[in-house]
Structures are given as structure tokens and as C-alpha cells.
Amino acid sequence: MKLMLNMTINNEKISVEIEPDSRLLDVLRDDLGLLGTKEGCGVGECGACTVIIDGKTANSCVTLAASMEGCDIKTIEYLSKNGKLHPMQKSFIDNSALQCGFCTPGFVLSGVNLLERNPNPTEEEIKEGISGNICRCTGYEQIVKAVEDVRDEKYIKDGACDE
Amino acid sequence: MTVNFKVNNKKVEIKDLDNLSLLKILREHLSLKGAKCGCKTGDCGTCSVIIDGELVRSCLVLGKNLEGKSIKTIEYYKDEKIRELQETFTRSGAIQCGFCTPGMIMAAYSILEKNPKPTKKEIREGLKYNLCRCTGYEKIVDAIYDASGQVNTKKHIIASVFKGNIGTSKPVQAALEKAEGKFEYTDDLVFNNLYHGKILFAPSAHGYITKMNIEEAKKIEGVLDIVTCMDQEYWSKDFNCHITSPFEKLVRNEKMFNRHFRYDGDKIAAVVAISEEIAQKAVKAIEYEFKTYPVILDVKKAMKDDSYPIQKDNNIAARNIGYEIGNVEDAYKDCDILFEKEYHTQKQSHGMMEPHIAVANYDGEILTLYAPTQNVFGFRSLMTEIFDLPYNKVRVIKTNIGGAFGAKSEVVVEHIASLLAIRVKGTVKVNLSRKEEFLCGKTRTAIDFNVKFGVKNGKFKSMGIDAVLDRGGYYGSTIDLCYAWMDKVYKLYECENIKTNTIAIYTNTQNSGAVRGYGAPQVNFARETAINDYCRDQGLDKIQFRLDNLFEQGSKDIATKETMTSVYVKDCLTRAYEMIEEKRNKWEDENYYYGLGVAVGVHGNGIGLPVADFASSSIKYCADGSVIVNTTVHDMGQGSTIMIKKIVAEVLGIDDDLVTVLNPDTNSNYYSNGAYATRETWVNGNSVKAAADELIKVIINETAEIHEKNIEDLIYLDGKIATKAGDLVATAAEVVLHRMHKPPFKEIEATVHFTNPQVPGSYMANIVISKVDKKTGEVKVEKLIAVHDVGRAINPMMLEGQIEGGIHMGLGFAISEEVKYDKKTGKLETINFKKYKMFRANDMPEIHIEIVNKPDSVGPLGAKGVGEAALTAVAPAVIDSINEAIGSNFNKIPVLQKDIQEFLGL
Ligand code: FES
Ligand code: FES
Numbered sequence A: 001m002k003l004m005l006n007m008t009i010n011n012e013k014i015s016v017e018i019e020p021d022s023r024l025l026d027v028l029r030d031d032l033g034l035l036g037t038k039e040g041c042g043v044g045e046c047g048a049c050t051v052i053i054d055g056k057t058a059n060s061c062v063t064l065a066a067s068m069e070g071c072d073i074k075t076i077e078y079l080s081k082n083g084k085l086h087p088m089q090k091s092f093i094d095n096s097a098l099q100c101g102f103c104t105p106g107f108v109l110s111g112v113n114l115l116e117r118n119p120n121p122t123e124e125e126i127k128e129g130i131s132g133n134i135c136r137c138t139g140y141e142q143i144v145k146a147v148e149d150v151r152d153e154k155y156i157k158d159g160a161c162d163e
Numbered sequence B: 001m002t003v004n005f006k007v008n009n010k011k012v013e014i015k016d017l018d019n020l021s022l023l024k025i026l027r028e029h030l031s032l033k034g035a036k037c038g039c040k041t042g043d044c045g046t047c048s049v050i051i052d053g054e055l056v057r058s059c060l061v062l063g064k065n066l067e068g069k070s071i072k073t074i075e076y077y078k079d080e081k082i083r084e085l086q087e088t089f090t091r092s093g094a095i096q097c098g099f100c101t102p103g104m105i106m107a108a109y110s111i112l113e114k115n116p117k118p119t120k121k122e123i124r125e126g127l128k129y130n131l132c133r134c135t136g137y138e139k140i141v142d143a144i145y146d147a148s149g150q151v152n153t154k155k156h157i158i159a160s161v162f163k164g165n166i167g168t169s170k171p172v173q174a175a176l177e178k179a180e181g182k183f184e185y186t187d188d189l190v191f192n193n194l195y196h197g198k199i200l201f202a203p204s205a206h207g208y209i210t211k212m213n214i215e216e217a218k219k220i221e222g223v224l225d226i227v228t229c230m231d232q233e234y235w236s237k238d239f240n241c242h243i244t245s246p247f248e249k250l251v252r253n254e255k256m257f258n259r260h261f262r263y264d265g266d267k268i269a270a271v272v273a274i275s276e277e278i279a280q281k282a283v284k285a286i287e288y289e290f291k292t293y294p295v296i297l298d299v300k301k302a303m304k305d306d307s308y309p310i311q312k313d314n315n316i317a318a319r320n321i322g323y324e325i326g327n328v329e330d331a332y333k334d335c336d337i338l339f340e341k342e343y344h345t346q347k348q349s350h351g352m353m354e355p356h357i358a359v360a361n362y363d364g365e366i367l368t369l370y371a372p373t374q375n376v377f378g379f380r381s382l383m384t385e386i387f388d389l390p391y392n393k394v395r396v397i398k399t400n401i402g403g404a405f406g407a408k409s410e411v412v413v414e415h416i417a418s419l420l421a422i423r424v425k426g427t428v429k430v431n432l433s434r435k436e437e438f439l440c441g442k443t444r445t446a447i448d449f450n451v452k453f454g455v456k457n458g459k460f461k462s463m464g465i466d467a468v469l470d471r472g473g474y475y476g477s478t479i480d481l482c483y484a485w486m487d488k489v490y491k492l493y494e495c496e497n498i499k500t501n502t503i504a505i506y507t508n509t510q511n512s513g514a515v516r517g518y519g520a521p522q523v524n525f526a527r528e529t530a531i532n533d534y535c536r537d538q539g540l541d542k543i544q545f546r547l548d549n550l551f552e553q554g555s556k557d558i559a560t561k562e563t564m565t566s567v568y569v570k571d572c573l574t575r576a577y578e579m580i581e582e583k584r585n586k587w588e589d590e591n592y593y594y595g596l597g598v599a600v601g602v603h604g605n606g607i608g609l610p611v612a613d614f615a616s617s618s619i620k621y622c623a624d625g626s627v628i629v630n631t632t633v634h635d636m637g638q639g640s641t642i643m644i645k646k647i648v649a650e651v652l653g654i655d656d657d658l659v660t661v662l663n664p665d666t667n668s669n670y671y672s673n674g675a676y677a678t679r680e681t682w683v684n685g686n687s688v689k690a691a692a693d694e695l696i697k698v699i700i701n702e703t704a705e706i707h708e709k710n711i712e713d714l715i716y717l718d719g720k721i722a723t724k725a726g727d728l729v730a731t732a733a734e735v736v737l738h739r740m741h742k743p744p745f746k747e748i749e750a751t752v753h754f755t756n757p758q759v760p761g762s763y764m765a766n767i768v769i770s771k772v773d774k775k776t777g778e779v780k781v782e783k784l785i786a787v788h789d790v791g792r793a794i795n796p797m798m799l800e801g802q803i804e805g806g807i808h809m810g811l812g813f814a815i816s817e818e819v820k821y822d823k824k825t826g827k828l829e830t831i832n833f834k835k836y837k838m839f840r841a842n843d844m845p846e847i848h849i850e851i852v853n854k855p856d857s858v859g860p861l862g863a864k865g866v867g868e869a870a871l872t873a874v875a876p877a878v879i880d881s882i883n884e885a886i887g888s889n890f891n892k893i894p895v896l897q898k899d900i901q902e903f904l905g906l
């Protein structure tokens, strides 16, 4: 039996037919073709699959898609929707906060979400804020620096993100 | 509405079918991509499947009519008969490009279901809905006959075998995958976030767009961008679709979108959207106005001074191209007999089963083009020129090709896909329908010839051939074609005085481009038909006259004065005549007139100077004794991958399964010009041969160093290095391993850059018997003998397959295929396979092929190429057989049934 699921993804209302036991991650990647969200562990430990659900970060690999009825979901694709980069993405690039890049979408979303909740986090708070995400390449130093640069408004919002 | 049916014994339920065809459902909803789309109009059979035991073309079946039905497709591997056919197709050489193969196998399945022991004739009848452009159907019929368990007594060419790789038969690369429907052509590949491009074609054959409005089209939801001929942007600059290097100073007079459109396949705009349907809808929604210009289809009209200029000043693309050896006019005065007559050849389409398709990706920095191309480096050059990108930012990757025959050596949609990808910074596919393919694909150059020659004492004394080329609307490969046809005039008959001259003309017809043979089938038709006409006029024996005049071993190219590397055309002709039982020119019975036609011919190998014609190759020995060859050959079913493997394997004395050949990719491969001009065997073959020879030297050096021996004392044999006395020193694998794991740490490889030293001839003789129905004027080609001088056969089965496929194309050239226009409007009439008639399995004659088994002195291991030679002498032999049978003097091809009826007064 299939279920009809209605939700808002990246500001677009979407109806999609899903299996009752599908994970949100699979619906995003397989049914909607949003491949920015990655699967690193599948058990909620690495944060590669981070998305923002109703304003909070969540691991989409441990989120049942069926429970998303009516929810507002944002994925990494949302940030560069108009072809321009979000300041956080720009900052990650400039700070070499990405190497292989597999963890990056998750980190960027965690960073963005952190600044939304707390526009002026301390270094400690930033570390705390991204602690749900694992990176095996960078040693986190530059990731923290990237978030700090955005916090310090080194990047002017250039309309990349329509918020 | 929900429809329930079974596919390969699995239940399927599909909702909201709209008006989907079964083919679309299979390919897009069920991911069963074995069935191919060659036309969508029921004319080609590439989409064939079985529904409830009946063979159907799935593009014609609507999904909503499938309730309760049971469908079998090529993917049904559990069916033993399908499996068996897949195997017999593979081992019989019935597969070349493979695009028709899944459909053919389903047709074969249906034939055998109904009639387990069919005759070959019944098999041919059963295949009549399925077109194949590669094989000439011969080996497909054999494969089905084999699968029926009957004993096939057909003779195959006999080749001399060397160590075991050269001269033994092997199916084309990936033959079994092709038979199983698993071989992925470009339209079968999966790309994420793929957008679709569609093209708006010109409204008539000649005119000018005065206004265009894209606002409504832009508003359609899902449309991402529209580019048009009205834009003044970087994509409105002039280019030439044939450019293969930035140094080529060719005339550039074509734009991606042409506001002044010059034929009805000219492009005037393109849309990119999230689906093909939406893109098509938007194309239709583009509004425009245009004024018309006079339509000129005829070269004679186009040449006149007062003719409306299709290009800037006049309609002459090139004139006075030609060269004279000796003094032709003076020599005519000294001849016993002069002969002069005009001949005409038509425009012919490639008719490959897979239409043009390309997928381009642009990530903001690098343009990656995935296309079934015959020339990755040429396409890269052109993209860098058009988009002003450096070479390292353009990557062209050859995808699997469903037949090409020259079509895919010049850009047709690849630049459009690239532009759209750059515009949306994403991935865009442009996939032509069959009608669009006919519209904007290129054609063979139609040529009007005037052939004149003088004979003294039974020998040619002087010869002059003039040609007027119909090039269509743009310059393209005009100059190359001029030299290509002329070159063949100096390589076949001894004659001290020869001159050629060419004028190339623009008309409002499909742009002429590279089509298998590239000028040779045209001039060969004219010259050979002239010789047959002359012999008939003079009551001469057409075989003897040729034997008195043909080149022979030691003959020199009349233009370059170089000794030909091998010429056995007389052997071809003598043998062909021996093979035919009927030793008379004409006869008749109650119902038919019969005629025997003869022709010989020549085709070149490679491009030749002054054009850079070279191939670099590198071979690396791996630590287990296998090798990787980096050379650029474009396999399109003609077998070039296996050819390279066999040559390398033969030189290195290893099994060809141990050889891997890289797929063409401009990022990784060594340079070579493309797969055209019959150059891959001659140039790439020689290139890898030289690299393998070099590799042996390298490995002997390394062995000598490691084992402290004298280089002179060591020999390499079959993957081992031994002393001249016969003591094994090491295997090649051991040497590689040693070098990679101990100082000085290096890999064992050799690279060479091979330049084509000269263009030899591949020669052939064809003898044909045709019968003409006295009541209907219908021609049936009954028997065709082809004897080829292609040096040593590398892979006899594929060689035969190439010749059979060439015969198929040559027969169409003679009596069925013609690109036709409405005389008034210039609109293309031949827009599908119903109107553009290619030979089907049941139209083909009995074919007998032999080769003259004599090696060439320069060719790789003695080989020469055959790809284009295969069809060169077919048409004149067929036309001769008709002229003999009914006493006609046809000098124009194709000769159609209506022409014969007219001649016979029926
Ligand atoms: S994949 Fe979801 S947390 Fe690792
Ligand atoms: S950049 Fe590689 S895991 Fe973070």
C-alpha cells in the first residue's frame, strides 16, 4: 500500500507517493532527485543527511517520511536556489572548510541553522552547534572559522537565500 | 485509470498512462531499456517486443490497451529461446552497433515460435519489419538459421592465421551485452537532474525571420531558457560544423541558429525545459514571422550569375579545385576513340538506427559532452571555438554508438546541448526524433559528373572528370570532399594524362557531410558506368578492357607518383568472374530480363598529407601480464576495438582477452583524428603496432638491466624474455612487478606518435546479377559477388560483416534511396523510413564474399581498411546489370521502378 505525502520542500509544495516505511532521506534522494543530502551512516550518527525540518536540524536518515505530513523542509539545494551561493557556502569555500565535501551539505545547514537560532554564538557554542556532524577530513578548525566569518558578517547577504 | 499486465512474467500495474506508448512505459517507467527507439513511427522495428505471442512494435502500442496482456522483452533471460538467440547472434557476427539487435532477436523469436525450421527465405520475410543499417542482414539470417538447429553450409572468407590473433574471428566488443539489451546507448544512460532541449526548425526551405516572440513560450511552467536566431550573443557567431582543429582555415558561414535559414532543417531556436514534452510545447509556442526567398534546389540554377544568393555573394562554395597530370587536351588528339557522358548521383542519408543525441553538462567551469561521436577531439576543438573555452575546460566523452556512417563525425545537436547546458548550468539532453534526424542530419553530396576519356590501342590515354557538387546550404566539409573524390581518380587505372575539376555549389537542401565513402561511391559510379557504357558501345569485353587498364602490384599513384603499397584489383576482378557461373551479359526468360553487371573500385586509407593525420598510442604492461592500450579508436560496431586488441595481442604474443583499449575521452586519451576516411585500421592499427614493438624493446632493456644480461642476447617471445640460447630469463609480468616494487620504481610502457606515411588503396570488384520483371519493371538483385583486396584480414568475421553492410548501403544507393524534396517549396519529403526506402532483409540478394589474401607492405601486420571500400563499387555494378538486362543507358541514380517502367513503356 502506498501513502500520499504532502509537504513543503524548499518552499515548494510537493505531493509524493511513498511507501509507509520510507525514510525521508530516500524520498529526497530517490523520489525527488535532491542528491545534495548524503547518507554517511544511516543510523543518525554522522549528520551527512542533515536537513532543516520546521526550523530545526534533523537527521533525515532516521526520520520516517510518513511523519512529515504538512512539514516544512529545507535541504542544501535551497541555499543556492537562484544560482547564487549562500554566505555560508561561500565562507566554507573561502576557508577551505571542505575537502572531500561529503559532509559539507550537512555542516552548512547546521551552521545556517545555528546562526538563525543564535546570531552571535561563541566559538564554544559553534562547536556545540555542529557537534552532530562528523567530518573526517578537515579537523573542524576551518569549519568553525567559516561559521565565525558568517557570524561576523564578513559576507553580505546578496539575496542568495530569499530570507 | 489503472492498467494491469505482465512483463516478463512479472505483474505490473500502471496508473495515469495518458497516451503513453508501450515503448515509453518499458523504457521510462519500468527501466527496461533493451527496446530502442529508432523512429517512433513503426518503421524500424528497434522497439519490437512480443505481446501474447505476437511480434509487435512497441512504439505503436498504447499502454491503455494492455490490460491483461503478457509481454516478453529482450530482458527475459529466463526464456531459453531468447538466450539461445542471444548467443547465436553473438557468435555469428550478427551484431555490429547493436542498436537493432534487441528488436531483431524478438523478431527472430517470433519467427522460430511460428516455424521452428524456417528456410532462409522465410527468415528474411519474417524480418521485414526490422531495419538494420550495419550488417546487410546476412549474419542475422545466419544466426537465426543456426538457432533453428539447421546446418548452415554457407562459406566464409578464408584468411591466413598468424600466431592466433590475426586471421581468427571474434565478435564485436560487448556483443553479448548488445544481444541482451544491456549495452547502454546515450538515451539509456541515467543522469540526475536532467533537463531536455528541443529545437525549432525553419518554417520553409529559404527565408529570413523578421520577428520572433518568445514571451508566451517562456511563460510555460517548466521552461528554463530559450535561445534564438534573434539573439546577438556569443552563440550567434559563425562556425563550421566540420572543424577539427583551430588551425583549419575553413570558411565559417553557419550559425547555431540561422535567421537567414537556408533549408528546412535549419535551426532557428531552442528551448530547454524540465521535460521533453514541455520543451516541445514551448517550441510550438514560439511565435515568429518570416519572409521567403527563392528556393533553389538545382545546382545548375544555383550556379547562374543572376541566381538568388544563398550565401553572401553567390552560390559558389568552391571552384576550380582540381589538378592535371600530363596534358589531357593534347592527348585526346592522339586517341583512337573518345567517349564523353554525364552522370549523376543523388543525396543519400546515413540511416543509422540511432538518431543524433547528446547530453551536455556544465558545472560553471567545465563543459562535459557525452555524445556518440566519431571524433572526440574534433568535437572538443569545435566546442572550445564556439564557447571560447580553453581545451582543458571542455571534455568530450564518446558514448556507445548506435551506428554512425559519418553522421556522427560532424556536430548536429552537440553544440546545442552544450549551449543549453551552459545557459542553465546543468545537464541537458537533446535527442532527435527520426523526422528531425532526416531534417537536420547531413547527407551524401549529390554530384553531377562529366566523364571524358580517350583510348588508344585499347588503353586509356587521357581522362578528364569534372564534378559539380551540391553542398546544401553551408560550407561544412566542402574542400575535403573535393579532394576526397578526386584522389580516387588517380589510383585505379593506368593513364598518363588525367585531370579533375570541381565546382561546389550551395543549394537550399540538407547540408552535405560525411557519409560512408565520402566521394568515392559517387566518382566510382560515374567512372565505372562510363566504362561499361563505352564497352557496350564498342562491343568490348568489359572484364578484359578493365584487365588491360587496371593498376597492378607496383603501380604508382598517378598524382603523387608514389608506388602503391599493394594493388591486387586485377586478382579481385578475375576471381569475381571465376566465382560467377553465368558467363554472359544478358539473357531472359518468360517473365524476366537478366543482366550481369561489373564494377571495380578503390577507396583510400587515411586522410593523407597535407592534413595532419596521426595517432599517438601508448601501451602499458601490467604486473600480471595484461596490457592497457591508450589510443583513440571510436568503435561504432565496425569492430575497431577488437582490431586494436588483435594487433597488440599478436605483436606481444598474448591472448587478446588480456588487452584493454580505452574508450575515447579527451581528458585521458592520446590524440587521433576521428573514425573517418577508413583510417582506424591503417593509422591507429599501425600506431599500436609500433607501440607494441617499442614496448618489447623497453622490456628487453629492463630485463637486461635486472638480470645483468646483454640486450643483444635476449629475445622476447609471447610474454616471456629468454636468451637466444633458449633459456627463460623472466616473464614480462615478473619484469613489470620487479620494476614497480624495487628501485628505480617505474612502470613499463611505450608511447609512439605515428603519422600516416601515405594513402594506399583498398580495392574491390563486384559482379551483380539482376532480374527485371517484364510486366512490372521491378528490379530484383539476385546475386552479388564481392572480392576485396584489403590486405591481410585481421578479423574475418567482422571484415565480412563490414562488406555485407556496405553492400546494403550500396544497393540502396543504386536503386532505392534518395533524399527528395517538394520541387516547389523545397520541403523535405523523405522524413521517415516509409518514404526513405532502405533495403530490408527480404530485399537483399544472395551474397558471396572473398578476399585476395595478400598482405600490404605498410599496413599493420599487412592489413588495410575496408569500412568505406565495402560499398564503393556496388552501385555501378547494379546499374550495369540493369542496363545490360533491358538495354537501357541509365546514367543517374537511383534507378527506380518508375524509371524502368518508363523505359520499357509499361
Ligand atoms: S546518514 Fe544520517 S546521520 Fe549519518
Ligand atoms: S570534508 Fe570530508 S568528511 Fe568533511
Ligand code: FES
Binding pocket: B036, B037, B038, B039, B040, B041, B042, B043, B044, B045, B046, B047, B048, B057, B058, B059, B060
Ligand atoms: S521505434 Fe518502433 S518501429 Fe521504430
Ligand code: FES
Binding pocket: B094, B095, B096, B097, B098, B099, B100, B101, B131, B132, B133, B134, B135, B353, B402, B403, B637
Ligand atoms: S547492428 Fe543493426 S543497426 Fe547496427
